[in-house]
Amino acid sequence: MCADKTILVTGGAGFLGSYLCESLLKAGNDVLCLDNFHTGSRKNIAHLLDDRRFELLRHDVTVPLVAEVDEIYNLACPASPIHYQLDPVQTVRTNVQGALNLLDLAVRGNAKIFQASTSEVYGDPHVHPQVEGYFGNVNPVGPRACYDEGKRCAETLFFDYHRQYGLDIRVVRIFNTYGPRMRADDGRVVSNFIVQALRGEPITIYGDGSQTRSFCYVDDLIRGFISLMDAPSTVPNPCNIGNPTEFTMRELATLVLELTGSKSQLVERPLPQDDPTQRRPDISRAKKYLDWEPAVELREGLAKTIAYFEADLTSGEDAPKARPLPAPVRARARSAALNKETV
Template structure:
């Protein structure tokens, strides 16, 4: 009789205590894998993975991937890097090192182990795009010397390394470009629009809108993203990406602010501030490749996802976990 039992994999998740990484750890453990979560806790938080610490198939290692890592695993998910401007601009040199040296170290590990490796790339690859919506073969419009360049160009260089390792060494790579993602476990002081608006609304602070508020973003819920990530890892080795993953429904910042105010029952007013340098005016993915290659598209609508995210922040604020200081105070704590 043929034994069809599939042996669980030992999987490395870098940045595993972060917002997206912790949800990925949950998913991998739920399907029976062993998970080695690696994080230096620069922006990752222990409380994101505290519920996993008693799981015998979960291991936590504090480590910075700008330094080599010598472990034995079957697959690697590389998610390590601060992803919000307020965090990655605090130490831009370290951000670039994490993107580039981190990729080199993880690719070197994958090469040695002959392991499949996933790269969490970003829509910031496209910069302030001249093509809308963004398609994977668009090369982007990125300022190489601006305040966002450490992240934008760092991620672009990481993609270069992944594809060169694939061409030169036959490394099995999977690359997706993640568009705006939100959900429970977002850092309350990450400066991203969804977490900013929700925390401000729940605490009665003014809702800060940069520019006139007519710039657009598309918002993907974290559960949809995790489904896409794991689906990408299960594709044949010939499928390398990059693949856009995000929600193609576009909202202006004003629309999002008004929806958050409505759903929280807040009395917060809108406050307009100057638009940050190099902030993209439009951002929306073309997900035709994801639909074709992964059989994937988002299923969680914005109102549904916001409901769960608001409940998370409401609970965190009540428990005293989510600080509500302004951006400058957040940066001072990180420094």
């Protein structure tokens, strides 16, 4: 990684963003961490606040901003269904208007820009494993569309800015990622299973538990981010980053029970609408062009994540539940003049 750059990380106080800020600082860069704290937490970046090369800005990406930076990593958007469905309109705004604002910033400053996209752009796939050339099977009017289609539109904007303005873009499609600093209430399967097991509550499996996911430990994912950002501009985009080892939900629940020693029972619940039945990345592109593949096995990563949640739940510092931005804030975000106001 090249050092001594000024790098903007949006969503920098979130689960993934905080690890990215940490890695960029360790490499000797100045980091501007931007977050509106809708789902991010100051706790995630508290250990970075005394670093003279770290700056925290409370701001919403739907409001334009002015900054002089060399690189931009756009991670701003709630990533779990519970959170992004609380305010689906704001989720779309964050994905689309946020992308536009950051792309304009990159054009003005000739900055390289990175988009954290998602495997959800593949929807409930008919192609397995998912390759980057697959166009997906997404319901554009379902309850998940605010996130799925928002991310798809953001990708469109990134590639249009590349074609129209010659902008240097990098687009990663993230597959299921887990690790310490996940929120206990984020509704994603790894955190759900661990928290329920530690509390001795029934572990809720949606459907019959045969649907599959592939789980990438956060350290591996961040290494993939930086590898793509630092790669030559000739590397093809988008690029899947995830772990190609596939597990059923029932297998994951059984492993969590084993590692926690919990006596929780497995309870089946109806499968949510448009929930994918399969999810596994083809990472041939990342292997070929980035020399990247995951190194942390699920058992090892879960043990670290369980230890984090054990400490977090014992301390009583569970993160507060995310809530929609208040209407006045949303209105202010729509009408604020350039860099005049933050939320």
